[in-house]
Amino acid sequence: MSARPTQLIDGATGEIVDALLHDGLTAQDLLLVERAWSDHRVRIMSGLLRAGVARRAWPQSLHWDWGRKLPELRLLATAVSGVECLDQWQALMVTKTGPLVARLDKDRGRPIVYVDFLEVAPWNWQIQQIQQCAKLRACGSVMLRAAVEQGLREGFHGRVGLHSLPQAEVFYERCGMTRVGADASKDDLAYFEFDRESAQRFLERRLQ
Amino acid sequence: MNDIPEMPSMTPEWLRRMADLEDQCASVSVGGLARDMGMLRAVPPSDDLGLAALGKLIELARRRLGLRLEELAQQMGIDAYELVRIERGRGLVLEPPQLTQVCLLLGLPRRGVMELAGQIGQKGDRVADAAVRFAFGAESREGLSAEEGRALQEFLDFLAEAPDPE
Numbered sequence: 001m002s003a004r005p006t007q008l009i010d011g012a013t014g015e016i017v018d019a020l021l022h023d024g025l026t027a028q029d030l031l032l033v034e035r036a037w038s039d040h041r042v043r044i045m046s047g048l049l050r051a052g053v054a055r056r057a058w059p060q061s062l063h064w065d066w067g068r069k070l071p072e073l074r075l076l077a078t079a080v081s082g083v084e085c086l087d088q089w090q091a092l093m094v095t096k097t098g099p100l101v102a103r104l105d106k107d108r109g110r111p112i113v114y115v116d117f118l119e120v121a122p123w124n125w126q127i128q129q130i131q132q133c134a135k136l137r138a139c140g141s142v143m144l145r146a147a148v149e150q151g152l153r154e155g156f157h158g159r160v161g162l163h164s165l166p167q168a169e170v171f172y173e174r175c176g177m178t179r180v181g182a183d184a185s186k187d188d189l190a191y192f193e194f195d196r197e198s199a200q201r202f203l204e205r206r207l208q
Numbered sequence: 209m210n211d212i213p214e215m216p217s218m219t220p221e222w223l224r225r226m227a228d229l230e231d232q233c234a235s236v237s238v239g240g241l242a243r244d245m246g247m248l249r250a251v252p253p254s255d256d257l258g259l260a261a262l263g264k265l266i267e268l269a270r271r272r273l274g275l276r277l278e279e280l281a282q283q284m285g286i287d288a289y290e291l292v293r294i295e296r297g298r299g300l301v302l303e304p305p306q307l308t309q310v311c312l313l314l315g316l317p318r319r320g321v322m323e324l325a326g327q328i329g330q331k332g333d334r335v336a337d338a339a340v341r342f343a344f345g346a347e348s349r350e351g352l353s354a355e356e357g358r359a360l361q362e363f364l365d366f367l368a369e370a371p372d373p374e
Contacts, residue, residue, distance in 0.1 A: 006218065007218070007220075007223055008223075009223060009224065009227045016220055016223060038304075038305065041305060042305075042308050042312075045308070045309055045312060046312055049312055049313065055282060055283050055284075055285060058285075059234070059235060059237075060235060060237060061235065061237035061239065063285065063305050063306060063309075064237075064239070064305075065303065065304070065305055093238075115238050116238075116239065117238055117239040118236065118237060118238035118239065119236075119237050119238075119239070120236060120237075125235075126230075126231050134230075134231070137227035137230060137231065138223050138224075138226045138227035138230060139230075139236075140230055140236030141223075141226035141227070141229070141230060141236075142218075142223075142226075144236075145218060149215055152215055162238045163238065163239070164237075164238055165235055165237045165238065165239065167233075167234040167235035167237070168233065168234070168235040168236050168237050168238065170232075170233050170234070171229065171230065171233035171235070171236050174229055174233070175229075200216075203215065203216045204216050204222075205219070205221065205222040205225055205226075
């Protein structure tokens with residue numbers, strides 16, 4: 001596993017804090033991550049139930065279990081990365097390269113980095129209905145940036161593709177990704193892509 | 209020739225703008241929907257009476273609260289048909305996060321239910337025996353009969369006594 005420095009923002013103070021972006025997480029790492037995250041998922045669930053929040057308004061990744069992702073790690077061209085800060089994993093991402101290609105017309109058929117899964121630690125979610133504020137902020141953005149940078153290192157010019165959960169579509173649109181459309185092969189989840197130019201704009205913070 | 213474009217550095221300004229953007233959005237999660245994310249698992253037919261007892265427990269606890277099957281399925285984020293299969297012990301099991309949710313929704317003792325579902329250690333004889341008595345001791349009818357209510361409460365009391373490994 002390799003690591004390089006990155007930064008996040010402390011949710012309470014607004015100060016920038018140092019973090020580490022790790023590549024090459026193992027199956028054991030994922031099990032440890034979920035052990036820490038699952039307790040907080042339960043707390044959130046309890047809070048939402050007590051507050052009478054309708055199920056359709058719950059965070060759509062609340063039921064995820066990173067321990068179940070273990071089979072993914074055996075696939076070729078699959079990489080797991082994560083951001084560590086304050087001795088805890090604050091976000092995770094699984095990316096794939098290889099046979100996956102761009103779908104946007106201008107780049108159709110060219111290789112991309114595909115973000116298979118991305119999630120921020122549940123204590124970093126802003127959940128207004130239960131007055132939960134993020135402990136650390138910008139975690140998802142740091143992971144998306146890492147995917148773009150992977151695309152640059154691989155020679156794909158920053159091309160990234162992903163299927164967003166419905167609740168996250170606004171985020172990826174405002175990051176400047178192009179909404180290619182609903183994908184019937186993935187439960188009609190919306191598929192988004194960065195091309196070379198939009199990836200560069202994202203890195204340079206020129207957002208929609 | 210290695211034609212890798214220059215990578216702009218991540219600046220504090222970029223970080224703050226992105227943090228503000230994330231705060232305004234409900235989620236940043238990427239991946240599949242619930243049924244792809246390990247919520248349910250198909251299992252081959254088996255003689256595991258624990259699953260039959262678990263299904264019966266969920267059904268009676270639901271009916272005791274006056275919840276229709278469709279209502280509980282919706283709260284759990286699964287299809288009503290899938291819940292029918294679970295309650296009848298027919299080849300679908302809930303994964304631990306969903307078992308936890310069911311316990312919270314129905315007021316069931318989490319540790320005892322996890323043991324019953326085989327999620328914690330080896331199921332001991334005491335749980336297996338109690339599961340058999342419970343699973344085959346009551347018939348499913350609309351509304352809980354007095355006998356069903358007593359059987360349910362006895363089993364809940366039993367599960368609540370499950371020892372804590374810590």
